[in-house]
Amino acid sequence: MKFKNIIIMSAIIYLFTIFNVAFASETNVSTMMEFYSSSHNKYTNNPYGYEIILPNNLKLNEDIVSVKSRFESDDLVVEILYDNFYNTLDSTTTYNSYGNKGIERNEEFQITDEYNHNFNGIYGHIVLYERRKLKNEESDRNYYATISFSRTSKEVVTIFMKSSQPLYIEYIMQNFKFIEKSGQLKSDVVFEPVKKNFDKKTQEFYDKYFANNEKVDFGIFEPTFPTYAYRLQQLEGIFDYNFPVVLLYNTFSLPYKTDYMNKAKELGKVVEYTLYTTDIVDGKEKDITLDIIEGKYDEYLEQLAQSFNAHDFPVLFRLNNEMNGAWVLYSSYLVGKDTDLYIECWRYIYDKFQDYGVDNLIFVWNPNELSFPNFAYNNYLSYYPGNKYVDIVGLTAYNTGNYYYGEKWRSFSEAYDHFYFDYAARFKHPMMITEYSSSSTGGNKTEWFKDMFNTINKYDRIKLAVLWNGQDYDTSKPNKTVSRNYRLDLDESVIQVIKEGLQKYK
Template sequence: MKRKGIILTIILIGLALGIWYATSTNQPIKIALPVQESVGYAPYQHKAPDLYSLWKDEAASKSLQPAGLDTIVAQGDRNQYSNNQLSFSMNIPAQWTIDHHQPTEYVRFFSEDFRIDVTYEDTTKAYSTPDKFLETTLAPIKEFEVKRETSQHNEFNVLVVDYKRPPISKSFDHFTTYTYLFAYNDKDVYTFQLKSREDVWSNRRGELLQSFKTFAPVPYNPVDLNKDMQSKPISNELVAANRNYHMTVPKNSFVQGIYHKEFEKLTELENETSTRFGSQMIYKSIQNEFDPYIVQVLEDGRIPIVSFLFETPKNAKGTSPILSEIISGKYDKYFVNWATNTKRVGGPIYFRIAGEMNGEWTIWNAVHNYNDPDLYKLAYRHIVDIFRHYNADNANFIWNPSGTNVPFVNWNHATMYFPGDSYVHVIGLSGYNFGKSQWSEWKTFDEVFGTLYYDYLRYFSGKPFIIGEYASGESGGNKTEWIQNASSLLKSKYTNIKIAVWFNEKQGEEFNFPFTSSPESTQAIQKATTTEGVISHPITKSTKEQIENKIRHQDKK
C-alpha cells in the first residue's frame, strides 16, 4: 500500500507540473481519451431504409416561401395542381400526396410506393440548350436504360426513358425502377422523374402518362422571393448543456472557426499569429474510428466539427457504390464507434455529413448514383439514426451543400438533397473568392454569399447557419480588405451564421487561401478573431445549474 501511495503521489506531481508547464508556456494540455470498441453496448441492428418516411419528412419540413406560388384545386377524385414558378399545371389523382414546400425549385407527387419529382429549366439561363440538358441528364444512366419512346404533346416534344438500377439489397431495396418524362421546346424543359417499387412500376408509369395528357404551361410570375428575408433580420442561437461541456453562441454573434490541415498544431499557429479560433473542423473518412483529439478541442474551449467524407473509388461504370454500401450497413461498425464514444465525451460535437453533395466532384452526388438524390438522403439518415440509437444526444448534424449546383440543372439543386428537418440541426453554406484566374473573377463576400444566404433563409426555416468552408485568394483584389469586410458583415448582416470556418489550406499554386499568405491578411484575421461580437471561447465546463436548466427546458417541450 505504501508503494502504491508513493506511485500515485509521483503521478499527481507529474500531472500538476505538466499542467503548470502547459499553461505557463501557452501549450495545449493533451487530454487522452482511449477509444473504446463500443463496450457495454448492444450491437446495432440494421434497419431497412424507409423511403415513405423520408418523403413525408421532407414534405413536412418548414420553409418561408412567399404565398401564392402554387395552387391545388380539388376536382372530385382529381386535383388540379398549378405552379407559377415551375410554370406548369396538371391534373393528378387526388390520392397522390403533394410536397410543395419548395415550389420555386421542385414539386413532388408521392405515395407509399412511388414518387414523381417535377423540375423546370429555362435552358437559356444556364447558357445551354434542351439538347445539352438532355445529354447531361441521361449520360449518367445510359447503360441502365431499358426503353425510349418519343412523341408530341401540343407544342412540346416528349421523350420517355425507362431505366433500372441494381438493388442495394435484394431483401429490402425494391425501389429500383425509374421513368423519365421530358417535355421540351426550343428553350424550356420540364422533367418528370418517376421512382417506383418494381411490382407497381408499370401502373405508376401509366398513371404518370395519363396525367401528363392534362399538362399545360402557365405564365411565370416574377416575384421578389427574398424580399421578406431581407427585411426581417434573423438570428438564431447555439446553446448546449451536455454532461461535461456547455456551449453558448448568443444571437447577433458568431464564432470564427478554422480548418487547418495540421490540426494538432492549431495552438502553435495561434501563438505565432496572435489569433484565437473558437471552432475547429477536421476531416475524417467514414472508415476512421473516433479521434480522441476531439476531447482536446473541447478542452481548449472550441466547438469541434467533424466533416465526414464518403470516400471510395468510383467503379468502372462511373457510378459509386459508397451510398449503397452505407445504406446496407457496411460501415456501421465505424459509425457505432463514433456514436458510443461521442456519447462518452459528454460535450457538443458537430458532424458535417458528406458536404457539397450537389457538386459532381463528390462521388456521393446524384450523377454517380443513378440520378437519384434519395440515396444520399438515406445514407445521411442512416448515420444519424445510429447516433440516436445509442442516445448520443450531444451529436449535432450539419447539412452542407455547395454554393453552386454542378451540373447546373434543377434536378441537382441543393434542396433535392435535404434529408428532412428532423435530421438537420444546422444548415451549412460554402463559398470561395477564388480571385482573378482563367476560371474566375474576384468576388466580394456579398457576391459569394449574399443571394445564397437569403435563399437558404427562405428554404430552411428556423435553422441556424454555419459557413462550413470559406476563404479568399490573393489575385485580383485586396485579401486583407476582403477578410475585414467578411468579419464586419458576419456581425451586422449575416446574423444567422453562427460559425464561419476559414479553409486554411493552399489549393494548387493559384489559390493561396491560408490567412498567413501576407502579414496584412494575418493581421486582419487576428483582429477578426478577437473583436467584439466574435465568441472566442464558446465551450466551457458544464455546471449543475446549466444541466438542470436543460432538463427543465426539455420537460417544457
C-alpha cells in the same frame, strides 16, 4: 336503396372535397388539384404553365413548390420539375445530354432505354434506368424514368418517376400539356429546427455559440492539426485569438481518429467533424449510399457512435457537405438524380446514432453556394433531410480568385449575398460558415479580409465562421503548383488585418 344512398352521399362528399381543394388552391395559390376520373386527378401549375393527369392515390407535397411538385404513394413517386435556362449557357439540349452523364458514371445504375415519345402532340424525351433493389427495403423504388418536355429551347418541364415495379408510364401519366402561364407561385414552407436533448456540455456549447450568441466567433482549419498541434497554437499566438472550433475530414475508408479527437479535446477545441459516405472498394473511391442504407456499414456506424460517446465533448457533425456539387460522389447527379437516397442515408446514420444514445452531435447540413449542374433536380432544397435531422445550416463560399478560366475575384458580399438571404428566408436554424477563405490570385487579399471583417456582422444569423488555412493545387501540372493560395499566415499585411479583425469579435 340504403346502400345506393350511401354511395351517392360518398360521391357527393368526395366531389365536395375535391371542389374545396381546387377552390382553395385557385383562390389562395396558383396550383390546383381536381377530379379527372375515377382513378386519376388533374394537377395544374399556372405559373410554370402545365397540366398533368396522375393517379389519385398519390399524395401531393408542395413544400418546395418553387423547385418541384411531388406526388407519392408507398410504391411510386412522381416529381414535376421546371427549369428556365434563359440568361445561362444551358439549354434543353445540354440538359438532356449532360444530365444523364452522371447516371452513366455510376455502376450502381443502368440505363435500360432512351427514346422520344409523342404525348398527344408533345414530344417527351424519355430515359429509363434502374438499380438493384435494396435488401432491407420491401417497397424500394428502384425503377426510374425521366420525361423531359421542352417548352422552348430554354425551358423544360421534367417528370421524374421512381417505382418499386417496372414503370408503365402511359398509365401513370395519362396526359401532359403546356398551358399559358399565369399568376405567381405560392411560397415554399419555412423550415425550423426541433429542440434536441443534448448532453450538458453540448447544450452549453450550443447555447453559447449559437442560441445566445450575439456576435460571430471564428474557427479554423489548419491542415497539420493535430499531428503538429503547435502550428495551431502558433496561429493563435500570431492572431491573438483562441479558435474554439477546428475542422477535420474523414471518410468511411478510415476509422474514427481517436488521437486527433483526443488532442482537440485536450486543447478545448470542438471539432467540426466532416464525414463523407465514400469508401475505397477494389482500390477505387466509391460512393456507398446504397450500402449504408442496406446496413452493410452498421458495424462502422456502431463503432463510430461508441467513439463519439467516449469522446464526451461537443462535436459539430457535418455529413456529406456540398452534396449539390457534381464533384462529390454522393451528389444526386451521380446517384440516379435521386435526392431521396441522400436523405434516406442521412436519416439512417442519424437514427443509428440515436439508437446508441449519442447526444453530443450537433448536425450541420451544408450545401454548396451554387448547384452544379444548376438543374432543378439538383437544387439544394431537394437534399434537406427534415427538421428533426438538422440543427445548424451551413454555408460555404470561397473567393477562389481567377486562376482557372471562368473564375473571378469576388468580395465577401459578392460571395455570400446571393444565397445567405435566400437561406435566411427559408430556414429558422442558426447558421455557420463551415469553411471559407480568399485566394491570393486576382485581387488584394489584405483588403478582402479587411472588408470581410467589416461586413460579416450584417449576416446576423451567422454565429460561427471557420477560416480555411490551406492551399489547392493544379493537378494538370507536372510539378506541384498552387492554384488557389488560401493560406492566412504567409503575408504580413494579411496576418495583421486578420489579427485586427479578430479582435473586434473577441
